[in-house]
Amino acid sequence: MASPRIALERVRKAYGSYVALDDVSLDVRPGEFLTLLGPSGSGKTTLLMAIAGFVRPEAGAIRIGDVDITRLPVNKRNIGIVFQNYALFPHMSVLGNVEYPLLLRRRPRAEARERARAALARAQLAGYETRDIAALSGGQRQRVALARAVVFEPRVLLMDEPLSALDKNLREQMQFEIRKLQQELGITTIYVTHDQREALTMSDRIAVMNAGRIEQLDAPQPIYQRPTSRFVAEFMGESNIIPAALVEPFGSPPPFVGTLVIRAENLALEREAAGGDGVAINGRVAAHAFRGESWHLRLTVAGERDLLLSIPSGKSLDCTGIQAGQRVTAYAAARHIHRLDDGPQP
Numbered sequence: 225m226a227s228p229r230i231a232l233e234r235v236r237k238a239y240g241s242y243v244a245l246d247d248v249s250l251d252v253r254p255g256e257f258l259t260l261l262g263p264s265g266s267g268k269t270t271l272l273m274a275i276a277g278f279v280r281p282e283a284g285a286i287r288i289g290d291v292d293i294t295r296l297p298v299n300k301r302n303i304g305i306v307f308q309n310y311a312l313f314p315h316m317s318v319l320g321n322v323e324y325p326l327l328l329r330r331r332p333r334a335e336a337r338e339r340a341r342a343a344l345a346r347a348q349l350a351g352y353e354t355r356d357i358a359a360l361s362g363g364q365r366q367r368v369a370l371a372r373a374v375v376f377e378p379r380v381l382l383m384d385e386p387l388s389a390l391d392k393n394l395r396e397q398m399q400f401e402i403r404k405l406q407q408e409l410g411i412t413t414i415y416v417t418h419d420q421r422e423a424l425t426m427s428d429r430i431a432v433m434n435a436g437r438i439e440q441l442d443a444p445q446p447i448y449q450r451p452t453s454r455f456v457a458e459f460m461g462e463s464n465i466i467p468a469a470l471v472e473p474f475g476s477p478p479p480f481v482g483t484l485v486i487r488a489e490n491l492a493l494e495r496e497a498a499g500g501d502g503v504a505i506n507g508r509v510a511a512h513a514f515r516g517e518s519w520h521l522r523l524t525v526a527g528e529r530d531l532l533l534s535i536p537s538g539k540s541l542d543c544t545g546i547q548a549g550q551r552v553t554a555y556a557a558a559r560h561i562h563r564l565d566d567g568p569q570p
């Protein structure tokens with residue numbers, strides 16, 4: 225059976241006078257991997273827990289497929305959940321943990337065992353069945369948690385920062401594994417993270433959350449390249465937000481108006497390296513640092529605003545000779561300049 229859509233309609237949750245979810249509406253498509261991305265306190269976990277049934281909204285409706293689950297108890301929702309801290313049973317073996325949801329649903333032991341073994345194999349844990357949870361690494365524990373979340377064939381899958389306790393390399397490997405498993409199962413998934421690179425890597429679409437609202441909902445590339453608000457532009461990557469009055473066109477680009485967003489990696493110190501007509505911004509080097517794959521430069525511009533540049537260290541100009549206080553010009557091609565609609569007009 226195909227995994228259903230998840231639909232939220234004007235879901236509201238307040239803690240006292242603090243509004244954690246401010247009339248959130250969201251439509252997650254069947255089989256989609258949708259990530260809730262946002263800073264700490266933006267409401268991601270509250271939204272996920274409202275879908276899981278651990279948080280009761282004051283208003284609004286939540287549907288899975290055609291079923292209104294807003295008032296349904298947690299154990300009737302048929303949702304797989306993976307938490308950051310595994311929430312495994314430490315006194316049970318790996319197999320015991322994964323069988324548990326099936327035994328809870330009164331499946332016969334032989335069937336439970338067989339399905340648990342299959343789920344463990346899918347999660348790359350064949351051979352670990354009799355191990356104690358305590359004898360597993362963080363990554364293996366998270367695989368057990370994943371196997372346990374999907375073993376009973378839930379209708380949808382929810383994951384709350386499942387990889388945040390793992391080191392960088394393992395986290396990147398697990399991002400691909402989780403995504404592969406999700407695609408094999410075709411299960412509609414909502415994933416919570418505050419890590420933008422993780423969201424960009426894994427998702428079909430990303431909902432960027434800020435103060436209990438969804439600021440922008442789109443596929444990874446448009447979210448990154450065409451942010452619709454200052455908040456999203458600043459949250460995703462290193463962005464420069466510049467009133468157009470501060471920048472000068474060069475070549476023959478169209479006239480610029482309003483507030484502009486230029487990513488740090490789209491600025492260059494040479495006109496040719498910028499790749500086409502665009503804008504030139506004069507500044508003074510305030511700080512510079514070598515970051516391995518790139519040089520990081522901070523320029524003071526027109527005495528009031530810093531401009532961030534990220535220059536690939538393998539290509540373009542060698543920044544070794546750059547001095548603090550040096551006057552430089554930063555260039556960006558017109559195609560890398562994004563106009564923001566909600567910014568103040570210059």
Ligand SMILES: Nc1ncnc2c1ncn2[C@@H]1O[C@H](COP(=O)(O)OP(=O)(O)OP(=O)(O)O)[C@@H](O)[C@H]1O
Pocket residue numbers: 239244262263264265266267268269270271418
């Ligand atoms: N049980 C609660 N009682 C009071 N306030 C709460 C409760 N749960 C959450 N909040 C508040 O609601 C806001 C949203 O919290 P939530 O956990 O959803 O944010 P988040 O985006 O998941 O953040 P994080 O990334 O830190 O987990 C926060 O300001 C939080 O302090």
